[in-house]
Amino acid sequence: MKHKLIKSLGLFGVLLALAGVSGPTASAATTAAVASTAKQTVAKATKTSLLVDGSKQEDLKKTLVAMHNTQNTRDLGGYQTADGKWQIKPYQLLRSDNLSTLDTDDIKTLTDKYRVKSIVDFRTPGQVADKPDKNIPGASETYISILGPHAFSDGGGDGDFYNQRLDFGYPAVTGYRQFLKMLATTNGATLYHCSSGKDRTGIATVLIMTILGMDKQTIVNDFMLSQYTGRTVKIDWISKYYYDVEKNYGSLQNYITTSLEISPATQARLRAKYLVSTDGKETPYPAPYVPSRPNPTPVVPSQPTPDPKPTPEPQPVENGAADKGVKPKKKATKVKIVKTKKLHTKYVYHLKAHKKWFKDAHLKHAHGYTAKHSHKKWRLLKSEKVKIKGKMKTYYQVRDHSGHTAWILKSYVTK
Known part of the structure; x- marks a missing residue:
């Protein structure tokens, strides 16, 4: 817990935490030494990252x-x-x-x-x-x-x-x-x-x-x-x-x-x-290359083309049999969001490993993402009751510390 607190405070939080390590019985010399070490640590950590103000x-x-x-x-x-x-x-x-x-x-x-x-x-x-x-x-x-x-x-x-x-x-x-x-x-x-x-x-x-x-x-x-x-x-x-x-x-x-x-x-x-x-000509920056499709070469017939034969009308299919070579169209999966509820919870949750989660509320799972990093901590944002093919399911929207969100089945989330 102490480690997480120090980490969340950043570099200046490290300085404060280290400076407060000494207890009431510690000597002033020890306290000064700890504070000095902390300052050196912070200075060393920020030396390479601190930028220079060159503005005028x-x-x-x-x-x-x-x-x-x-x-x-x-x-x-x-x-x-x-x-x-x-x-x-x-x-x-x-x-x-x-x-x-x-x-x-x-x-x-x-x-x-x-x-x-x-x-x-x-x-x-x-x-x-x-x-x-x-x-x-x-x-x-x-x-x-x-x-x-x-x-x-x-x-x-x-x-x-x-x-x-x-x-x-x-x-x-x-x-x-x-x-x-x-x-x-x-x-x-x-x-x-x-x-x-x-x-x-x-x-x-x-x-x-x-x-x-x-x-x-x-x-x-x-x-x-x-x-x-x-x-x-x-x-x-x-x-x-x-x-x-x-x-x-x-x-x-x-x-x-x-x-x-x-x-x-x-x-x-x-x-x-x-x-x-910048050469004074103000030439536009080159536009990104977009490959163009070649125009098809027109075919000129060498002799008159005979009139096409009339296409026979389709005959009804007997006994419900489908025509050969014609595949029936697949019915679209019916997805309906029935209810949305915002959640305000102080608890932190984990996602079970190797379970599918989705990027958007309508479950358009174009990407089959898997929660590989289930050890990350997530917070609940909202829940949605979703009706998929006539069956009711509950999904949770969760967010990690970096602000990334995901939708995942309620049963795949553990406190």
């Missing part, structure tokens, strides 16, 4: 959009890829804080100069209701709550917040997935924002710039520019994000492909859509 206040002017009532609206246009050959198109991707206090001139800037056609709001439903965006004429509004139903520690910005909510939190994974896929298909400029434009919006920008090919230092510098707009951001927050992602997935690029499920083809479309050359 004058760099903010290159990206900042002049607005009266927002302080953190920026154009990603001009950022170059790691090889220096390509750059993000201007007037296409805007990151911002909330748009609840825009005035007439601000709205005119977004509509006339930047021609924004899509607004993506990462705030929670409560935050949206409290400070709704001003309407941008001609732009659609999409709401994707990256933190789920409630904000909780939103804006705190500590390392645990980034670990628990912005990289492995289920709403963040599904929300950023929806957002990135949306960027690949929308037309016109897109503005995406949260409350202050630094945490949820900052990580969204990290993901976009990673896909488009910017190097890590350039991405980190953009993240840190929010500090020059009156916001609090710290280098160890983004360091913690990279550290946790790379520890679990090897690289942020692999995290985007596997956890967020942004396919290489979708990433290629994003690069083709938002990148142009």
